Amino acid sequence: MKKSERLSVGKLLSDLKGIVGEAYISGDIHERVSYAKDPMPYDLEEKNIPYAVVRPGSTQEISKLMAYLNKKKVPVYVHGSGTSLGGHSRPKKKGVVLSTNRLSWIDINEDYMFMECGGGTVCADLMKALDQKGYLLPMNPGSQLVATIGGFVSNDSIGHMIDVNYGRPSHHLLGLEVVLPTGEIIETGTKSLRRPAGIELTRFFASSEGLFGIITKVRMDLIKKPFMKYVVAYFKEPEFAAYSFMRMYREHIPLPLYGEFLGANTARVGFQSKGLEPPGGCVALATSIGKSQEEADANAEVVRSVFEKEKAFHSRVLEPGDEQQKIWAARESTIHITQDKGNGTTMEVVAAIPHLAEAMTEIHEVSKTMKVFKDTEIYTFGHLGALSLHGVFIIPNEWPDKKKKAAVLEVMRVERRLNLKYEAAGGEWGQMAVRVPFFREKYGEKAYSLVKQMKRVFDPNNILNSGNVEGLD
């Protein structure tokens, strides 16, 4: 490194320290490396290891940081908890990582019927606080233990939930506090349950993947927690699990809150890991809901009967308890449990209703058409009720980094082809970063150009999560 560069890094660190205080900035290489590595299965890029990690404690501090970094044109990567499986939180350029984990607070206001929380609040903490008062957080990320609400709202994801029940976070947002890349703080929305009509910036930020601003405060309406009942069914052929949900949609059967799927091999390792007898086939799980326990029970029975009609060789309503928790835990641990021989990369394929069974067939056979994974067993699972399927491709640890990255790109290419074929998009981990080629093909160059123009409006120097719009390849 040249002497002049060294000095400028020193000045940068010293200026950042002036804003957040010595205890909340780190220039230590080990810390910077830890924040640079995300769950993508290839190693971090050394050239992108950040100069520093900062952990501001307030909206005002974030505002000062952004104003300063924008002036200096230093890229900033926001780190809620860094769990993105789509490469969003990985620095794409050398810059500063900004952790939001000190913005963690919760205020449930039952007079106004909303809750407010800091953007760095962990979803599980929020779920617990709401649950204690009988409310539901209308999203369920697999990473809820650590994922922050700011990241989730930025992506407008609902994770495992079926959309038709509660919609997406944006349907429940009453307002946001956002720090713009240029440092200004803006408030959006309302404190009333009557949301503003017309142009309302809340929705811009609530699906901007962190490209337009940093969400520092979230306000959402309170949703009464429904009563629940659980159903499990085993199928010999995965297509019949798909037929079950297709039938539920077509026949307007009350859709469960969750409709999960485990492919046969995924179910086998998942069940075994929880000390359960392997089911001997693939598995569908459903959580039916109702305004009373009787209604939830009745809905669960209807769902069970649909599974039965679609040739489930075993189906039953589960009582809450040990078995139900273990089966759900087997589902929750899918991505991890399959990765004993290497880290995985996960494909997200969504289908329009008529294509669901065909998509199911194809995702199980897709590896045969792939160069890198031709002889590899893939693990399938998904949020079948939400018409979403995943394939986990294991990338052996011993592969060189170049090959690992090529493998990820191949998985993304196949994902792109399948989503186009089945007339859907998905994108629970965002549409940009690894998915840019899909976005361009699906929506066209004009649409992509509009996204880039919008990015420039909010972020003229392209410092916030820079590189995500440009994509990986």
Next chain:
Amino acid sequence: MKGQKMSQGKDRKRDQDMKKELFLATQQCMACKFCTPSCPLYSGWLTGSATGKMQALHYALKQGKELDERLRDILYACTTCGNCEYKCKSLSQAVKVTDIVKKARRMFVKAGKGPMPIHKRMIESLKVLGNPLEEPSEKRKDVYPSTFKKKDHAETLLFFGCVTSFQDIHIIPSMFQILKGAEVDFTALEAEENCCGYIAHLVGAEEDFEKCKRKNIDTILKVKPKQWVTTCAGCFRTFKELYPEGAFDGIPLLHSVQYIENLIKDGRIRFKSLPAQKVAYHDPCDLGRHLSVFDPPRNILRQIPGIELIEFESNRYNAVCCGGGGGYKAVDLEKSLEVASNRVAAAAKLGAGTIVSACPSCKSNLQVAAAKGRKEGKWKIQVKDITEFVAQALEGAQAEG
């Protein structure tokens, strides 16, 4: 000269193998960061969590650069409680975090860059005095009852460990009282007892640990009891897991909670009623998460009339560390006590009047935190070892004020 070169060559090969092993083991961490909330020391910086430690070590090994002091500090800032590993295991095949941390510490020691300065003092004391606490061996019998007469052989041998012997005044008399009450033929080692060596193993001083092993095996085999019993969770795990299999000629080792549970089952001890009180049982990591001994202490407490056993929200495999393990307390006492205070606060929130544990190190750390909180008027909670409750509740025992 030739022999020396060969030995150096072997050492180098061993070091390279160790680095390769650690490089591959740390690669298993996918950086999902799901483990971060489980670390009792995590305070917002990733290197304070397992995932950060794994990533930092992996990168350093990949770079092949000199091991630096900051990485050493990161790796020694771990209680080896294994909560992260358990969380990882509940999701996956599990990154072997505690094993990696201990091996990495060994690497630092081998390179002459570890352990931490305070650990060096402790290891020096271990070598000279047979304990890491810089205490003369003779002091081990300070709290032995004056009536105790050491025997060369007995049915049951008691092994107390260094923390119990030098830093606690209740556990040894309580254990003696229990065994006397049950009319057991027993003895203890007095000044002849030597550290189990756990601290040496934890901080990476493996050669010193090997020396402890040899001493202890000789001592136990000399007494040749039918069984031996320890009140220390750390000693228990060390003898059970880290000594060679069969080293003690098949003489069974029990933790005091297992032994006392057996005495109750055999009808050799009976309890009178104690004043009504809520007691929260704190699972020591070495006894609980690492060795799955959960029920015996709970069964004992349920047998004592007057005690209402309550559970921490995080219990058994999910139990949060007291903050004192892994040699960490010596490195950062303040932070270690902060962790202990969190645990005491959790018990106080449950309405517990007493926290009871089965490890002198947990007791010691929680006790200091509890006393500090009492002084500040935060709570009135007390901390005891399970042997103290048992001794107090024995039929015929004097009621405590």
